[in-house]
Amino acid sequence: xxxxxxxxxxxxxxxxxxxxxxxxxxxxxxxxxxxxxxxxxxxxxxxxxxxxxxxxxxxxxxxxxxxxxxxxxxxxxxxxxxxxxxxxxxxxxxxxxxxxxxxxxxxxxxxxxxxxxxxxxxxxxxxxxxxxxxxxxxxxxxxxxxxxxxxxxxxxxxxxxxxxxxxxxxxxxxxxxxxxxxxxxxxxxxxxxxxxxxxxxxxxxxxxxxxxxxxxxxx
Numbered sequence: 001x002x003x004x005x006x007x008x009x010x011x012x013x014x015x016x017x018x019x020x021x022x023x024x025x026x027x028x029x030x031x032x033x034x035x036x037x038x039x040x041x042x043x044x045x046x047x048x049x050x051x052x053x054x055x056x057x058x059x060x061x062x063x064x065x066x067x068x069x070x071x072x073x074x075x076x077x078x079x080x081x082x083x084x085x086x087x088x089x090x091x092x093x094x095x096x097x098x099x100x101x102x103x104x105x106x107x108x109x110x111x112x113x114x115x116x117x118x119x120x121x122x123x124x125x126x127x128x129x130x131x132x133x134x135x136x137x138x139x140x141x142x143x144x145x146x147x148x149x150x151x152x153x154x155x156x157x158x159x160x161x162x163x164x165x166x167x168x169x170x171x172x173x174x175x176x177x178x179x180x181x182x183x184x185x186x187x188x189x190x191x192x193x194x195x196x197x198x199x200x201x202x203x204x205x206x207x208x209x210x211x212x213x214x215x216x217x218x219x
Contacts, residue, residue, distance in 0.1 A: 006166050007177055010184040016163075016217075017187060020198040023216045029197025035111055035144045036068055039103065042139040043095050043131065044086040055085035068109040072100040095131025099140075102129050111145050119147045134171045142196065146189050150175070150182035151196045155203030162212045 044053035060066040107113030126137040152175040
């Protein structure tokens, strides 16, 4: 694999997206019935397999609790029990209640309620509730509020490292370095949603560098 002195250029990232889309097809990620379900899923999937997060979402639906007003005012113990399958249920219960309260109070429980907030300010606000880190905030920016953002998750870091680019350690540093480059592309919100799905599906299909070396990205 060719090594590079630094980070990829915008045109390289855009070409990577086009290649992955052509080879892997649309992923349809993020799977959800509505944007609030995406918000909940972004919290529940932290340090958890998606299947376990989905079990918690199903439990919330069955209890009639998958609603921002319901979770904002939920009893902590009840909420913890419903989301237990996703793990770390005490912290995630608090995170869900805090981000849901913010969503209700700041946005009227509607993504359109944040229309007057610029991207940087919105991201800073999303980072304030307990348990909302950079990756979750970027998930919400992109998938809930339809803002252009790059999700610099583990799969993305592994992919960029495999492709020979310099990858700063940790989510904040990698995001700070790569997000401006991605935003300088012509990729739309819809493209960036798909790009995240493609990167994650690629990472699951080709887990090691050896597997990646045998993939279409090394042809």
